[in-house]
Amino acid sequence: MRDGKRSQRKPSQSIGSSAELGGLLADLRAARGLSLREVEEVTGKAVSNAYLSQLEHGKIKRPSPNVLHSLAEVYAVPYEALMEKAGYLLPSEDRGGRRARLAAFAIDNLTAEEEEELLKYLAFLRSRKSS
Numbered sequence: 001m002r003d004g005k006r007s008q009r010k011p012s013q014s015i016g017s018s019a020e021l022g023g024l025l026a027d028l029r030a031a032r033g034l035s036l037r038e039v040e041e042v043t044g045k046a047v048s049n050a051y052l053s054q055l056e057h058g059k060i061k062r063p064s065p066n067v068l069h070s071l072a073e074v075y076a077v078p079y080e081a082l083m084e085k086a087g088y089l090l091p092s093e094d095r096g097g098r099r100a101r102l103a104a105f106a107i108d109n110l111t112a113e114e115e116e117e118l119l120k121y122l123a124f125l126r127s128r129k130s131s
Contacts, residue, residue, distance in 0.1 A: 021063075021085040024116060026056040028075040031124040043070040062086050076126040077119050 029039060029052075036049035047070050054060045055067075068086060072079040083089045091112070 020058075021061065021082070022056040022058045024085055024120075025052070025071060025075075025082075027120050028071075028077060028123050029056070031120055032075055032127045034074070039071075039074055042074050046070045062088075075123050077123055081119060 029036075034042070036052050039047060039052055040049040047067050051060070051063075051067075052071075055063055063086060065083060065088060068082040068088075069079055072082050080089060084091060
């Protein structure tokens, strides 16, 4: 980090709807230890720090799939998870896709909240591994 400043954000209490996409993105960014400007740099300016700030604060509720793809790569999370949060895809429990794979690690099927927490923890683990 070049400027020595990092956006401090407390993790959100519950992530469960597309309206809370911004909170999830902020949590994922915090788990990676990145500032808004660092995300802008890593995405090759595909996602500006101002746009990401508006997205995280819920002022933009449905970013383009291209923006979500860039952020999924930076945060090391499945692109489909972000597309679902933004409302572009049906919930994975209706499609049977990724949720079924994640549920293999749990005794029962995961709730949406548990899945989000698992994704945040996975992003945290991957950020430690890449450091």
